[in-house]
Amino acid sequence: MFRLISKQKILAPRLSRSYIAGQFTGQKKANGNYTVTLIEGDGIGVEISQSVKDIFAAAKAPIDFEPVDVTPLLIDGKTTLPQEAVDSVNRNLVALKGPLATPVGKGHTSMNLTLRRTFNLFANVRPCKSVVGYDTPYKNVDTVLIRENTEGEYSGIEHTIVPGVVQSIKLITQPASERVIRYAFEYAKSINKPHVRVVHKASIMKLSDGLFVSTAREVAKEYPDVKLDFELLDNTCLRLTADPDDYKNVVMVMPNLYGDILSDLSSGLIGGLGLTPSGNMGNKVSIFEAVHGSAPDIAGKGLANPTALLLSSCMMLRHMSLNTEADKIEKAVLDTIASGPENRTKDLYGSSSTQHFTEQIISRL
Structure with missing residues (x-):
């Protein structure tokens, strides 16, 4: 005899607060500085990382960078990070990462995806804010997007049913x-925007996106002081490009693929990925990164623009409660652009x- 279990019990067990990302818990060294793992990256990564190091030194930020090599290893057909790099990030609890290129045709998984999976970086935070003095067709953009970082269409579950027919789960x-x-x-x-908007497509994907939506409703019960609403993905794309001012006081959250698309769309409103910071948050470890490419050409x-990595480093400093240093560096960067x-x-x-760009920032610190 089969025992019937209600769908409610399967989809909505009691929610736990254990999933909140932990605050930075790293400790200062004897010299008063924190150690941060530095993944310089490929292509222009070395140049823009050097810019960050020079500016941090000039600003007297209490940070010692620990460079690591993340050249991927292919072990039993699985892309793996060198153990020394993994140990460094786990020890320091925070890392700054330049752009990484994934080797083509060698069986490697995306290096960015490998990092997220290795350290369980479940949330990608992407703020996009207009840079005063750098004109784009959109003025006063100030959006915040949080993207689920570990599953959705990016779970990599695909197979061929018959030749010419592929299923992706x-x-x-x-x-x-x-x-x-x-x-x-x-x-x-924490940023005084007590309004969360869930972006979804539950009108079509009633079970998958429907679960995301129903989970948000349950979580919202614990936050009566935060407004919750919902919006279909296509509507968000239309409204965000029509008038981004409507999203100034909202924190958007969404599944993986939608976040990938909308975060780049938001970056386009302010001038591109070269101006956009990003942070990947885990329960213990956080990695802040420039999300643009490695530009090997x-x-x-x-010729490289270090702005995205610099602004990401300011996000990192605020995550470490080094707000004074973050404000000083960010202001110098934005003043230089303007x-x-x-x-x-x-x-x-x-x-x-x-x-020259780096020297101009240093002169404005």
């Missing part, structure tokens, strides 16, 4: 949905070299 689980949604509520409170030519094209790199319609 979208995986949505309640625990993963809960922890990223709960993080969104906590983050909304300009590597070593002194000062004119002679101090901006080519991708920002300027004529500056990476070194």
